[in-house]
Amino acid sequence: MSGGSNVTPALAAEHGLTEEEFERAVAILGHTPNLTELGIFAAMWSEHCSYKSSKIWLKTLPTTGPRVICGPGENAGVVDIGDGDAVVFKIESHNHPSFIEPYQGAATGVGGILRDVFTMGARPIAILDSLRFGSPDHPRTRHLVSGVVAGIGGYGNCVGVPTVGGECEFDSSYDGNILVNAMCVGLARADRIFYSAAAGPGNPVIYVGAKTGRDGIHGATMASAEFGQDAGEKRPTVQVGDPFTEKLLIEACLELMEGEAIVAIQDMGAAGLTSSSVEMAGKGGLGIELDLDHVPLREAGMSAYEIMLSESQERMLMILRPGSEAEARHIFQKWELDFAVIGRVTETGRLVLRMNGEIAAEIPIEPLVTAAPVYQRPWRRRDPEPEIDPASIPDRDPLDCLRRLLCSPTLASKRWVWEQYDQLVMGNTVKRPGGDAAVVRVSPDGKALALATDCTPRYCRADPVRGGAQAVAESWRNLTAVGAEPLALTDNMNFGNPERPEIMGEFVGAIEGMREACLALDYPVVSGNVSLYNETDGSAILPTPVIGGVGLVADVRDVVDLALKHDGNTLILIGETGGHLGCSLYLREIEGCEAGPPPPVDLAAERRNGDLVRREIHAGHITACHDLSDGGLLAAVAEMAMAGGRGATLYPLPMGLPRNAFLFGEDQARYVVETAVPDSVLKAARAVSVPARVIGTVGGVALTLSVAGAISVDALKAANEAWLPGFMARA
Amino acid sequence: MKAVVLIFPGSNRERDVCAALALVIGHQPVRVWHREAGLPETDLIVLPGGFAYGDYLRCGAMAAHSPIMREVRARSDRGTPVLGICNGFQILTEAGMLPGALLPNRSLRFTCRDIHLRVENNQTIFTCGYEAGQTVRVPVAHHDGNYTADPDTLDRLDGEGLVAFRYCRPDGELAEAANFNGSARAIAGIFNDSRTVLGLMPHPENAVDPLLGSTDGRALFDGLVGALR
Numbered sequence: 001m002s003g004g005s006n007v008t009p010a011l012a013a014e015h016g017l018t019e020e021e022f023e024r025a026v027a028i029l030g031h032t033p034n035l036t037e038l039g040i041f042a043a044m045w046s047e048h049c050s051y052k053s054s055k056i057w058l059k060t061l062p063t064t065g066p067r068v069i070c071g072p073g074e075n076a077g078v079v080d081i082g083d084g085d086a087v088v089f090k091i092e093s094h095n096h097p098s099f100i101e102p103y104q105g106a107a108t109g110v111g112g113i114l115r116d117v118f119t120m121g122a123r124p125i126a127i128l129d130s131l132r133f134g135s136p137d138h139p140r141t142r143h144l145v146s147g148v149v150a151g152i153g154g155y156g157n158c159v160g161v162p163t164v165g166g167e168c169e170f171d172s173s174y175d176g177n178i179l180v181n182a183m184c185v186g187l188a189r190a191d192r193i194f195y196s197a198a199a200g201p202g203n204p205v206i207y208v209g210a211k212t213g214r215d216g217i218h219g220a221t222m223a224s225a226e227f228g229q230d231a232g233e234k235r236p237t238v239q240v241g242d243p244f245t246e247k248l249l250i251e252a253c254l255e256l257m258e259g260e261a262i263v264a265i266q267d268m269g270a271a272g273l274t275s276s277s278v279e280m281a282g283k284g285g286l287g288i289e290l291d292l293d294h295v296p297l298r299e300a301g302m303s304a305y306e307i308m309l310s311e312s313q314e315r316m317l318m319i320l321r322p323g324s325e326a327e328a329r330h331i332f333q334k335w336e337l338d339f340a341v342i343g344r345v346t347e348t349g350r351l352v353l354r355m356n357g358e359i360a361a362e363i364p365i366e367p368l369v370t371a372a373p374v375y376q377r378p379w380r381r382r383d384p385e386p387e388i389d390p391a392s393i394p395d396r397d398p399l400d401c402l403r404r405l406l407c408s409p410t411l412a413s414k415r416w417v418w419e420q421y422d423q424l425v426m427g428n429t430v431k432r433p434g435g436d437a438a439v440v441r442v443s444p445d446g447k448a449l450a451l452a453t454d455c456t457p458r459y460c461r462a463d464p465v466r467g468g469a470q471a472v473a474e475s476w477r478n479l480t481a482v483g484a485e486p487l488a489l490t491d492n493m494n495f496g497n498p499e500r501p502e503i504m505g506e507f508v509g510a511i512e513g514m515r516e517a518c519l520a521l522d523y524p525v526v527s528g529n530v531s532l533y534n535e536t537d538g539s540a541i542l543p544t545p546v547i548g549g550v551g552l553v554a555d556v557r558d559v560v561d562l563a564l565k566h567d568g569n570t571l572i573l574i575g576e577t578g579g580h581l582g583c584s585l586y587l588r589e590i591e592g593c594e595a596g597p598p599p600p601v602d603l604a605a606e607r608r609n610g611d612l613v614r615r616e617i618h619a620g621h622i623t624a625c626h627d628l629s630d631g632g633l634l635a636a637v638a639e640m641a642m643a644g645g646r647g648a649t650l651y652p653l654p655m656g657l658p659r660n661a662f663l664f665g666e667d668q669a670r671y672v673v674e675t676a677v678p679d680s681v682l683k684a685a686r687a688v689s690v691p692a693r694v695i696g697t698v699g700g701v702a703l704t705l706s707v708a709g710a711i712s713v714d715a716l717k718a719a720n721e722a723w724l725p726g727f728m729a730r731a
Numbered sequence: 732m733k734a735v736v737l738i739f740p741g742s743n744r745e746r747d748v749c750a751a752l753a754l755v756i757g758h759q760p761v762r763v764w765h766r767e768a769g770l771p772e773t774d775l776i777v778l779p780g781g782f783a784y785g786d787y788l789r790c791g792a793m794a795a796h797s798p799i800m801r802e803v804r805a806r807s808d809r810g811t812p813v814l815g816i817c818n819g820f821q822i823l824t825e826a827g828m829l830p831g832a833l834l835p836n837r838s839l840r841f842t843c844r845d846i847h848l849r850v851e852n853n854q855t856i857f858t859c860g861y862e863a864g865q866t867v868r869v870p871v872a873h874h875d876g877n878y879t880a881d882p883d884t885l886d887r888l889d890g891e892g893l894v895a896f897r898y899c900r901p902d903g904e905l906a907e908a909a910n911f912n913g914s915a916r917a918i919a920g921i922f923n924d925s926r927t928v929l930g931l932m933p934h935p936e937n938a939v940d941p942l943l944g945s946t947d948g949r950a951l952f953d954g955l956v957g958a959l960r
Contacts, residue, residue, distance in 0.1 A: 158782040160743020244785025427747040
């Protein structure tokens with residue numbers, strides 16, 4: 001069978017295996033692998049599938065909590081939301097494919113994350129997309145934005161799952177390596193979660209969904225390497241998505257899950273049939289035999305190697321209870337999907353592949369899974385940035401600065417993006433994109449989920465620990481700002497080449513900061529994804545640990561948004577303002593300077609301030625609320641004014657701080673709230689020692705600063721809405 | 732009151748319209764899979780939004796040839812009202828049950844947002860819940876909603892009161908900018924000759940709950956159910 005293999009260390013290196021890894025594979029097999037076996041080892045031991053650089057650090061994150069049903073390690077995380085319901089969610093990157101072929105790369109990113117969620121028995125109810133593109137001046141950026149947004153819409157709209165939120169930012173560090181992180185949230189019954197561990201030797205292994213073609217071969221290994229000038233040549237390794245088939249697959253799987261037929265189920269994602277079969281058998285401590293002659297193929301003449309490594313989309317692997325094949329086959333035929341018995345579970349602990357009457361590969365599963373290399377890569381901390389003295393920043397007209405910030409790529413309205421997504425299908429979208437968090441109703445009695453994605457990569461570059469903590473804190477704050485109780489998060493760790501100590505240092509620092517914040521805020525990590533080697537020609541992206549947060553709303557009628565509601569209401573600033581301009585958007589956009597440390601993250605204050613805001617929202621004292629982030633206080637008030645279509649007047653500023661440090665500083669743990677009962681809010685704040693200050697009143701058609709004149713809300717809105725459509729329309 | 736909602740492979744707004752109808756009639760409509768041989772007895776047939784057959788070939792083209800559509804046409808000929816929303820409207824034009832066709836939006840992009848409609852004819856079972864000329868705010872979510880027909884057909888639709896809704900400004904005035912998808916004469920929805928078939932691109936079923944932003948779609952279902960009761 002494997003005798004006479006002509007696989008060499010050089011061929012192994014082409015597959016991304018180091019010499020030492022190849023030797024380990026030979027030792028496990030007891031002989032030189034054949035080509036199919038080599039392909040399987042390379043895929044399973046790729047960074048993408050094995051997490052070999054990140055594993056030891058990911059283990060330090062808190063992953064448990066009273067509501068957590070299933071943490072990392074399965075297809076998605078599962079959290080109890082009461083009444084027998086569970087929320088199932090995960091975020092995943094599709095960065096490399098989306099750079100090479102933006103429409104299909106982004107579309108299949110959405111398809112993959114949907115499958116991770118419905119594999120567990122959940123109906124997908126929401127999608128969010130965290131996108132990062134290169135500089136608007138880069139010649140490819142417009143093409144990439146256009147393709148990625150159309151691809152996400154093309155897939156999500158067709159499968160009928162609303163896209164309710166996300167981010168879209170621009171920075172030159174992503175010029176050669178964009179980030180497309182897709183998050184899916186699903187709803188399941190807490191006692192009907194499906195897992196992937198194989199069980200029951202003799203049970204049939206079933207292949208369902210689309211046919212297997214030659215697309216996406218080596219996707220996992222591509223996602224584990226840097227790009228060079230030849231990125232375009234990798235186009236054939238990008239998968240092609242078919243949302244129509246996915247829609248049928250969702251309905252068929254959920255219909256089958258109503259019964260008792262399924263023992264275990266796993267989607268075929270990265271490394272396709274290889275990773276799904278190996279992981280299912282590995283988790284069950286069993287073996288698996290597959291007859292590749294029975295795999296539904298799109299084209300004749302495919303080799304065992306190609307069949308095992310194809311990343312054709314919209315496919316699932318299931319293990320059924322004996323005797324339930326007929327029931328399952330009937331459901332999949334109704335939905336016009338392929339259904340094939342392709343193997344069985346065994347007690348041998350071995351992966352055995354048969355084709356054309358011969359054994360095409362045979363590998364012991366336990367060492368393939370557990371002896372995967374784990375690296376403790378060297379890492380180095382970055383020197384801290386010197387503090388920025390706010391008094392050293394020139395004084396400028398605040399309203400002019402505000403207008404410029406609102407039409408900067410970071411703060412400019414992303415309406416052009418989200419209007420290409422169906423935000424409303426399923427009829428439960430209570431708060432649409434554009435606010436701090438989207439809100440999606442999950443039951444007729446008013447239970448709802450708040451959803452957001454967050455990261456401030458420039459903070460993470462300047463100080464990875466603070467940046468990691470800030471990303472978690474901002475996620476928690478965004479959920480709090482609509483009145484939700486933050487439950488748990490999913491993380492998408494996007495970094496450069498981990499073999500470089502300074503990049504590994506960014507990763508290690510971000511994890512450390514995230515860990516501190518997760519612990520302080522009781523906000524565990526229940527799922528996630530790591531995307532390394534986001535570099536082109538040796539230049540790394542900003543460290544980007546994207547946090548996808550999920551919060552619970554008991555009664556959706558209690559939710560608030562950021563739109564100012566009534567003239568005469570009072571604006572109150574919650575939290576301490578120190579005028580922190582280091583790493584701020586103001587410094588970057590107005591002074592053209594990216595310097596200084598990011599704002600400190602005081603997690604105790606974060607918690608105290610947020611808990612107060614949430615209580616006051618539930619008490620009905622707050623009519624609008626917005627968290628303070630990029631652009632600080634004045635950007636937040638302007639966003640509230642634009643959303644509500646009404647103005648506000650800010651009172652004279654406190655003495656002691658330069659005015660633009662007060663107005664644009666990015667100190668954390670702050671919110672602006674609108675209230676008709678300011679005394680109640682101030683009293684509640686005093687009772688728990690939370691800083692709260694009346695800063696102005698709502699009314700009129702302009703944003704008025706007692707120190708600097710006025711600008712009409714319409715003018716702000718025009719500036720804010722114009723940038724992205726204008727950019728995309730430019731030839 | 733009995734209502735049937737057809738499900739094609741790729742339909743995806745059936746839940747939304749079932750929920751809207753259930754709100755008004757007090758129970759869930761019957762969902763009928765497209766391959767079933769016949770339709771149960773019903774007072775209303777709904778073709779929901781979505782991407783039947785993935786919009787492959789042309790939006791609605793393959794669903795229009797689904798076996799169940801013969802039965803839909805037969806029931807419609809006997810007077811059973813038919814409501815086609817978004818993809819349902821596309822299917823009805825492909826099936827020849829409504830004139831004209833839906834082309835890609837002028838922007839060539841999928842567009843999901845709230846828009847305003849003017850009620851052009853309220854003397855029908857579908858629109859009797861509205862005032863004539865009333866302006867309503869409902870969402871759209873489509874890539875191919877740019878209504879087109881030959882000039883004679885457009886003249887006939889206008890002349891015979893067969894235009895149900897037009898895209899308009901919030902104040903009810905017609906304007907180029909308000910006709911976001913470029914439809915001929917800003918047409919958002921039309922009736923057949925007997926006014927027992929309505930096809931429209933916007934989604935009144937997503938505007939029946941104050942929590943979700945608008946209740947302006949509710950009157951369509953209230954009026955329809957009232958007229959059929």
